[in-house]
Amino acid sequence: MAEIVLRVRSDLVADFQTFWKELRVAEALEPEADLTAPTISDNFDGAAVGAWVLEIKPYLAPVLSAVFTYLVAKRGELEIQKGDTTIRMKNLKPSQLKEFLAALDEHL
Numbered sequence: 001m002a003e004i005v006l007r008v009r010s011d012l013v014a015d016f017q018t019f020w021k022e023l024r025v026a027e028a029l030e031p032e033a034d035l036t037a038p039t040i041s042d043n044f045d046g047a048a049v050g051a052w053v054l055e056i057k058p059y060l061a062p063v064l065s066a067v068f069t070y071l072v073a074k075r076g077e078l079e080i081q082k083g084d085t086t087i088r089m090k091n092l093k094p095s096q097l098k099e100f101l102a103a104l105d106e107h108l
Contacts, residue, residue, distance in 0.1 A: 002056045004063055007077035008070075010048035013038055019070050023062035033059060049077070056080070056104070067092070067100060080104065 008016045017035050024033045038050035056063060071078060072092045079088045080103050087103045089096050 002080060002082040003053055004056050004059075005051055005053050005077075005079040005081065006063075006066065006071065007049045007051045008074060009076075010040055010050050012074055012076075013040075013050035016050070016066075016070060016074075016076075020062060020066060023065050027061045029059075029062070033062070068097065072097070 006016075017038075020035050024031075035052050038052050040048055040050050043049050054063065067078060070076065072094055075091045075093075077088070077090045077092065078100070079086055080100075081087075089100060092100075
């Protein structure tokens with residue numbers, strides 16, 4: 001099972017949850033696919049971030065939409081985890097989307 005960790009600054013948590021809910025509705029996913037309360041933690045630079053850990057396959061469509069639009073625009077972070085392998089991308093930029101897709105292809 002492959003998982004993805006989505007992270008945004010803590011001041012963007014509510015906005016991201018609303019965005020995710022709109023994606024969930026657009027993809028006709030069940031209400032159970034809404035994001036739960038995030039884990040809030042302090043980053044090394046003193047900024048707090050909210051994080052969600054999701055299984056990739058059931059949420060692939062909203063994850064792709066979230067990464068391509070919201071996380072890149074807001075310079076969020078993501079991790080893809082499968083077994084002992086973790087791929088982490090911070091301060092996402094459009095140029096990293098090819099790397100993200102390659103990681104998905106390799107780990108799904």
